[in-house]
Structure formats: structure tokens, C-alpha cells
Amino acid sequence: MLRAMRVLGIGMLTVLAIALPAMAQSRGPVFRVEPEGRSDHTRPGFVTGWLYNDGQGVAGLVRMKVEMMDDSGKVVAEHIGWAYGNVSPGGRAYFMIPVPPKSPTTRRVTVESFIMQSAPTSTSESP
Numbered sequence: 001m002l003r004a005m006r007v008l009g010i011g012m013l014t015v016l017a018i019a020l021p022a023m024a025q026s027r028g029p030v031f032r033v034e035p036e037g038r039s040d041h042t043r044p045g046f047v048t049g050w051l052y053n054d055g056q057g058v059a060g061l062v063r064m065k066v067e068m069m070d071d072s073g074k075v076v077a078e079h080i081g082w083a084y085g086n087v088s089p090g091g092r093a094y095f096m097i098p099v100p101p102k103s104p105t106t107r108r109v110t111v112e113s114f115i116m117q118s119a120p121t122s123t124s125e126s127p
Contacts (some may be wrong), residue, residue: 027119029087030055031111033064047079047097047107053087058117060086065112066097068104076104086117 035049047066053059062083067075081097097109 028055028057028116029053029059029089029114031059031062031087033109033111035066035107035109043096045098045101047081047099047109049095049109050092051083051087051095051111052092053089056089057119058086058088059114060117062087062093062095062114063112064095064097065110066099067108067110068099069106069108070104071106073106080112089120 030053032052032054033049034052035047051062051064064081064083066079066081068077068079070076077100079097079099081095083093083095085093087093095109
């Protein structure tokens with residue numbers, strides 16, 4: 001009996017582990033980050049670019065992180081910045097993350113955290 005309950009519990013956890021991320025993605029933001037390439041026109045001392053919301057729900061207070069990596073791919077420094085404004089579904093927001101001007105050129109930009117401003121509501125028709 002105890003073994004059967006363990007197996008059932010593990011099965012339920014497996015289903016939840018698969019279903020919850022899919023449910024969260026379908027109702028919340030799905031971010032895509034496009035950092036601007038370094039050129040003569042980019043602002044020194046900043047990593048800049050666009051954050052896109054390809055999902056549902058409005059995200060605000062989006063905290064961005066840039067990781068600086070050495071030639072071997074090891075993270076040697078991290079810096080934090082913000083996307084400006086709320087990012088609605090299908091929308092985008094500009095971001096600027098301050099970094100030392102002579103920082104490594106290999107960088108990875110990600111969303112560190114955000115606040116869900118609004119989520120889509122499910123509509124159901126009553127008979």
C-alpha cells in the first residue's frame with residue numbers, strides 16, 4: 001500500500017512538473033531579448049537593446065541582467081539594469097544596463113525578474 005502511494009505521488013509530481021510550466025507560459029509573458037550590437041553608434045558604458053513579450057499578460061518592473069564572460073565562457077561579472085515601462089503582449093521595451101566601458105565583449109543578457117501587471121482572463125460562455 002505504501003509503495004503504491006509513493007508511485008502515485010511520483011506520478012502526480014511528474015504530471016505537475018510537465019503541466020505547470022506549460023500553463024504558466026500560456027498565461028504569462030514569454031520574453032525575447034535582442035541586445036544591440038556594439039558599434040560606433042552605441043553608447044559606451046551600457047548594454048542596450050529591446051525586450052519583447054511574445055506571450056500573454058503585461059509585465060512591469062522588468063529587471064535585466066547582463067553576464068560578462070571570458071574567452072572560456074566563464075562568467076566573470078554581472079550587472080543589473082531595467083527595461084523601461086510595462087511590456088504588453090506583442091509589445092517591446094527598451095533596456096539599458098550600465099557596465100564598465102572596458103568590459104569583456106562576450107555577453108549574455110537575460111530577464112532576472114518581473115512583476116505581472118495583468119494577466120489574461122479566461123472567458124467562458126454560460127449556457
